[in-house]
Amino acid sequence: MTGVDTTPSTPASGAEDRTPLVVVDDLCKVFPVADRAKIHAVEHVSLQVDRGETLAVVGESGCGKSTLAHLIIRLLDPTGGRIVLDGADITDLSARAMRPHRQKMQIVFQDPFASLDPRRTVGRAVGEPLRVHKVASGNELEERVANLFERVGLERQHARQFPHQFSGGQRQRICIARALALEPELVIADEAVSALDVSIQAQVINLMMDLQAEMGLSYLFISHDLAVVERISHRVAVMYLGQIVELGPRSAIFENPQHSYTKRLLEAVPIADPRRRHHRPLLTDEIPSPRWGPGEAPERVELAEVEPGHFVGVEAPTG
């Protein structure tokens, strides 16, 4: 293991499977761009997702959180590092060899309209993974699709309708139903509730939590919204310029943040309470770019464990 071991230091006990569902070790993704420059999108990221837990990855535009999600689900090939899913190293598997592993992890994207074919019924969309993986057909397929609709709070008759007949929140429920069709163990939610109105967002988050309780799902919850993350996650990783700068239990990150970037991020969140109004200094800092010129490379952030399970990037003293 080349990265820092960010395994939570809880001892294994009981009969249930305590091995992590996903282990990401020293994962890197570099995109070559014009003028021999490179985008270091994901830099030496190590983390794990435990069974039944929600690990949130937070950060601002360009921090690499979505690239990380796409690497884990193998939509992109990493330039370095390993991805282990349920004990199997899937880093270098071909598309065909990935197939059995794909059933174990599914992804839900931000825009449910772009994720559904407007000319097909939503029942067809939800049943598609079952057909592709030859899990079910005929009446059994229909029955399973109907059950999935009910499971996400829709009605079985909805399966015969088309995407434009649904609201944004309903469409996202349909995408969740499709993600659940193969009974995955991991669902990656890539800004899955970000485009929804706040009352609908709360309902979809409640649905995700209910499904987790019922099915023992793990979530990798990619988000820029810290208030949502505080609500839904067990553990949180904060990313900045492709690297994890802080990782730990939810309470450690939100109640005892240590890294300067985590603190800055938390202080920036507008709070829906006029008595807690911030007095903000007039800053003009910009979010730095992960683009590096020829011969340049980002400095690696070393993580130190400050309390059990709480890892913080070591910062150079400012001055």
Place this chain on the structure above:
Amino acid sequence: MANSDPPLLSVRELTVTFDAFTAVDRVSFDLHEGQTLAVVGESGSGKSVTALSIMRLVELGTRGRITGGEILFRLPDGAVIDLIQQSESVMRDMRGNNISMIFQEPLTSLNPVYTVGNQVAEAVMLHQGLDRAEAMDRALEVFELVRIPEARQRLGEYPHQLSGGMRQRVMIAMALSCDPTVLIADEPTTALDVTIQAQILGLMRELQNETNAAVIIITHDMGVVAEVADDVVVMNQSRVVEQGSVYDIFERPAEPYTRALLASVPQLGSMAGRDEPARFDLVGEA
């Protein structure tokens, strides 16, 4: 600000229809000098159509029609006019000079082939009849007002060379360039990252202290409302559900809709001391 002053802007029973659909239904509120009024609501509540109607932009390029009500605006000389009754040429003169607007996505509001300095200067030349050199001086002045670093150099840059936050500063600079008395900001920070959003909200508050402009901020984000608003208008399904001071709305919401909206807002810090994630306690959920 004392609310006994005559309002700067008074929207009364405003009704806007799109064919058979009523997008804004008898909406009324007042805006006073130096006040920040937030109009908050979810998608389709009518908040943006209300803003576009005040600018009289709703009839340009959309099928929207203002079918009722008044939009009374107090001019600097004290005369009060109904914006709904004004001709397009009068409105063209009002926009920018008296009322200006900033939008959510600064990239689509800026012309990609002109430098940002030119675009701000053009607005000033058009509205205030300054020559090019004077207009460029004014552009530099407002760039410095909105704290754009290296303002003189930035005047000569194109929109694509600026970050999202800097582009929104340019839009605010342009909106303030003719000293309007009313600034309407439609989701001004929605497309921005949270640390940049914090900067822009801080800037808007500071500018209001410096310029004493009245601000209407259109937003879906109750966090943004709590940070900047003096008073709040809550809209749902084309109507005003409730209005009051920011403290009334957050601490003593009278209407079930307002209470339901607030209950679904994730509050940073609300989970302190709890180890496990927690569902939202939603009204009327099974």
